[in-house]
Amino acid sequence: MTTAYTQIRQAIVEGRYEPGQRLIEQRIAEEFALSRTPVREALRRLEAEGLVRSEPNRGAVVRDMTTDDLADLYGLRARLEAYAAELAASRIEPHQVEELDAAIADFDRALAEQSDALEVTRAITEANRRIHATILAAARHDRLGQLLERTVDVPLSFQAFRQFDRGETERSHLFHQLIRDAIVAGDPSRASALMLEHVLQGRDVLVAHLDG
Amino acid sequence: MTTAYTQIRQAIVEGRYEPGQRLIEQRIAEEFALSRTPVREALRRLEAEGLVRSEPNRGAVVRDMTTDDLADLYGLRARLEAYAAELAASRIEPHQVEELDAAIADFDRALAEQSDALEVTRAITEANRRIHATILAAARHDRLGQLLERTVDVPLSFQAFRQFDRGETERSHLFHQLIRDAIVAGDPSRASALMLEHVLQGRDVLVAHLDG
DNA sequence: GGTGCCACGATTGTACGCAATCTGCGATCC
């Protein structure tokens, strides 16, 4: 099942299955050389995650999203990450502070590269992921982690084209540092507010790209 | 599938399946006179919702929760509902205001009954549900609605014993009115803050009950 | 020419069987 789930999910996120497209169990099963059973389970799981919409006796289709939906989704993510930062401020442990600092340092190093080679972009993306993941881990809230994991990369298919703008990346770096300081200082409300703003800025940039 | 899902879920929420208990597909299938297939799908769905935890080749068990987990879950719910109230403040439509007022009036009527008969308690619970559901609908955010639906009644099995305390119920009524006013006045930040406080008070009451 | 109905194809829903995997217990060896 896990293989069917992974592959279907990837196909949706990467845009190989287009929004609105019907996902017929038999066809997908043949495509991945599996039987319908694991495909069905994968589709159910994807439905629960919101990547797919399905009606009884009518099957599943790739859920499509308007720009507004996407903005709302980012709003949701912003609240969830803000809550994570809030919790982290009172729960983070020393080794997680170290990990957070290391990830922020990586981000800084990549930013200093003064190049927009694919490799640099990937390094920035990876450092960014580590920063957010560390804060999430420090929040020590399983269900929140689960929800965020599923919410964060839903808009990935729309982000694929997104270019990293230098000013925007520098601003992100600043916010990461401010959030880190608030968390380490044990100030939940500032950590929360800063994280909210940080994610909402990401939303605005994405929306501007899509509209423009 | 939908029948298996509903029945298993109910059994867990009502506490008939105890936390930590293994959910063996074959046994459940026999219990509900179904085959394993729909049971499997239901278990996967429940896993996605967080009611059940399952490991590869080892099957599913009813997820157990400590008081701390429960408190965290309520914290999460509080943030989600606060976000819903925030959105509702700028999106609510006239007929939804009417519905909200009607639900609040029902709550008031039930509260005035000066009795703690089961019927009254049920009326209060139902009015409360309608109030929150209306605000959620007014937020017009599908995914948020989906998440909340799944988050709200997870602690139900722990709430089963909970008695409605009069002072606490009156306080809830007051908050409902304040939240309603903030939403109708189009003030998102107050609506959000009030809802957050409202749900967190519910959490504190529940936690006090469980610890005491 | 339009509208309603029926039958057929396509697809999902469910059942069941077999293979793969894990768990616990007992026998064997050191």
Add this chain to the structure above:
DNA sequence: GGATCGCAGATTGCGTACAATCGTGGCACC
């Protein structure tokens, strides 16, 4: 006596067959 290996039972993972359901197209009738 304790530890380890192996086997048997239990359980999950997956494949396949059949039943139920839905949408569509054609045909008859108005």
